[in-house]
Amino acid sequence: MRNVVHMDETVAKFIEMGFSIEMIGRAVEETGGENPEPLMILETLFKISTSSEASSSKSKVIDELIGMGFSEELVIKAIQEHGEENLEEITNVLLSYAEAEKMHETENEDINNNYFSDDNDDVNIFSGLSSSDEENELHSFHEDGRLQDLIKMGYPRKEASIALERCDAISVLATYSCISSNFSGEIASLAEVVDFIFAAQMARQLDEFWAASDEQERRINEPPPRRRRLNTDIASDDELIRLPNPMIGFGVPKEPGLITDRPVPIPNIALGPPYFYYENVAMTPKGVWATMSSHLYDIKPEFVDSLYFCAAARKRGYIHNLPIKNRFEIQPTPHYTIQEEFPLTKKWWPAWDKRTKLNCVLTCIASAQLTNKIRKRLEKHERDPAVQKDIVDQCKKWNLVWVGKNKAAPLEPYEMERLLGFPNNHTRGISRKDRYKSLGNSFQVDTVAYHLSVLKPLYPKGINVLSLFTGIGGGEVALHRLQIPMKLVVSVEISEVNRNIFRSFWEQTNQRGDLIEFRDVEELDDHKIEGLMDQYGGFDLVIGGSPCNNLAGANRVSRTGLEGDQSSLFYDYCRILEAVRSKASRMRR
DNA sequence: CCCATAATGATCGGAAGT
């Protein structure tokens, strides 16, 4: 019943937006599923409305887009930047371009030309203002006419304010990426903002819907609640942190179980800004996560398996003080199965190998000899179930894929890059062995970006990042793919090859911000941190995953726990984070 | 020196069985 009402409202809003009934019907059909999500229908609607069905050829796409009123130059630029397949992204970008241009015509207020100014006082308006003491009185001087209008229209002030910032950010980004257009009108139209609020409302309704249906499902399916445990159990449970099953943290896209409020709120002392994001392997020796949590203001870790974001498992824990409402994915999303992500393997994949997901990408790969052994065994005993099982076990252990007749081989470096959400050949230029090692130690970008996406509306002008244990820059790639400008990245990374890779990324993506590199966390003492914060106006995000060497299960030799030689650098993360927080609180005064 | 290869288990959570 609730669903029907929900659906009717959705359709009504689509009609309000100017879509025809026929089109909505078609979009619902094409979106598929019994009860498709409103946002997905909206996406399909955009797709339908921008691409007439038969036009799959590139030139026809261009013609269509030009027909919609976009200039040829912009269309070609957008296609070059985002690839011709990714129509949604292109359309979004073009809409932003158009929005920025429209703004130029309609807005004549002297809002500002200072997005590119070097005035440091101006840089941190947002991080300063969203400080915890004045949550409800957000940036009063930003109350331009649009905010008043939105409030008159009945939208809550906070929601309207957030929407304004976020939409303006999109417009700013359009001008960032489109140098030839002029900069005078980087704010969004009222209509655009209203659309945004509508989308956000739908997303929220969707969350509530999932939460509700989840609750029902639990009531129906699960056995009655367990009896109260004994006191002794509670005491020991208090110190141990259990891993969730399924490992979806506060929720992942396209899966039920999304929540929008933390079960255990962030302690007041730990509220951002500055925000921080800490990562490490989920399967540590017992007690390690409890210890890490206790050193990070008792925030409960969010455990997420990246198999919900890509075709490979990656169980990780994240301790962060980010909001968790209105997260969104970066586009394009990776494929969810091995066979879709690597289509060429389909031809050779044996029916008796049932895998659709890969195991965790590690730092070592199988030898070519193993591939040879497997081939020879298969040529002899292809139909022997025992042999088949043994080979599948080997494939799981070494994460092999089928790349030829009876040929199971490890992933190539560029294939790992794809799985982990990096651009093609991100790690080019170093030895093969080093590429595997660096990739095996990296973030899964789509997962991290999903968590960091909440920063986008908060920092339209970009952020200052303190990046510890940067590695090959997974966090920065995530921010870049979210199109959150990085005004400053202070990076600490001990490995020279990793520093080179990250610097290459910084240069190749034409970053406008400053990059400051350190080799060792030891070099970053309180004095240096304060100097940097004075110079740049503070950090908005402290991000990093400390070494897992002594925690990881694959380590036979020195899995010595959090106090191990490398993993104890966790305490440097804490030290530096605390230095940043303390300096930030002094700067606020 | 660099690279490829092989050898090196334990711990944990969860499934399955009793």
Added chain:
DNA sequence: ACTTCCGATCATTATGGG
């Protein structure tokens, strides 16, 4: 409720050949 079993895991080191 208890036991047993199963599978996954951001790795390190020695060695031999180029």
